[in-house]
Amino acid sequence: MPPTTARERARAELTAEITDLARAQLATVGAAGLSLRAVARELGMASSAMYRYFPSRDDLLTRLILxxxxxxxxxxxxxxxxxxxxxxxxxxxxxxxxxxxxxxxxxxxxxxxxxxxxxxxxxxxxxxxxxxxxxxxxxxxxxxxxxxxxxxxxxxxxxxxxxxxxxxxxxxxxxxxxxxxxxxxxxxxxxxxxxxxxxxxxxxxxxxxxxxxxxxxxxxxxxxxx
CATH class of the missing domain: 1.10.357.10 (Tetracycline Repressor, domain 2)
Structure with a gap:
């Protein structure tokens, strides 16, 4: 079901931005070098905030794989x-x-x-x-x-x-x-x-x-x- 509230839409948009940046990382550092901190830096957000979307690197990898x-x-x-x-x-x-x-x-x-x-x-x-x-x-x-x-x-x-x-x-x-x-x-x-x-x-x-x-x-x- 697509997001319906403004909060849900904002979360979905940021999640998509995170995964897009993570896919770009695959081209430069490979899957083994994928880093939540590096993605957070590119987004200009604190690493602690990133964990609200993906609790670990493995969660982000799983999303990219899916x-x-x-x-x-x-x-x-x-x-x-x-x-x-x-x-x-x-x-x-x-x-x-x-x-x-x-x-x-x-x-x-x-x-x-x-x-x-x-x-x-x-x-x-x-x-x-x-x-x-x-x-x-x-x-x-x-x-x-x-x-x-x-x-x-x-x-x-x-x-x-x-x-x-x-x-x-x-x-x-x-x-x-x-x-x-x-x-x-x-x-x-x-x-x-x-x-x-x-x-x-x-x-x-x-x-x-x-x-x-x-x-x-x-x-x-x-x-x-x-």
Missing amino acids: DGYDALGAAAEQADDPTAAPRERWLAVCRAVRAWARAHPHEYALLYGSPVPGYSAPPDTVPAATRVGAALGRVLGDAARAGLLPPADGTPTGLVTAAVAPVLGGDHPVLDDRVRARALLTWSSLFGAVSFELFGHFTGAVADADAFFDDAMRDLAGLVGL
Whole structure:
């Protein structure tokens, strides 16, 4: 629910200003160097006042992580056109993830780069973190229900837990744990490809980054049967 009183609006505006400055810090000092005191100095406010908004650096990091996952997830969801063919939907979602990462490299690094020493993300970040996987899962689920996803070869593997079912397409006879294991592999491979590109690990190895990415994502789509 949006803020309704002047006091609530003022608090929301200052909270947004704090997080904007903190995101700018990510670009200069990285997540490990994030400092409430430094943000307070830039705002011209006392450190003690900052703690009324974010009691600790970890609380601020958590907010940035939630914001990042939600922004990335929204980009993936908005790219998905349910009227398109499943394979093209899949590719559109993957492209949106890459485009967001390239436009927000420091936020992406916070989400998928080196862990911040001494920080452990709380469980309430998990739903936001799974939004991209759920976007891919919707493509799989819709394809399965439309009869456009063939059954996987072989027998169920028991390699994934039941917890992935709601994220990766929901319940359908074709979506057994072998398909979900492959879907989980493709989800992680998407971020592996984006991370390799963003962090410079493809330098000197890939001739055309756009073409390489699209080709890899089509291969991953084929892996899950699209």
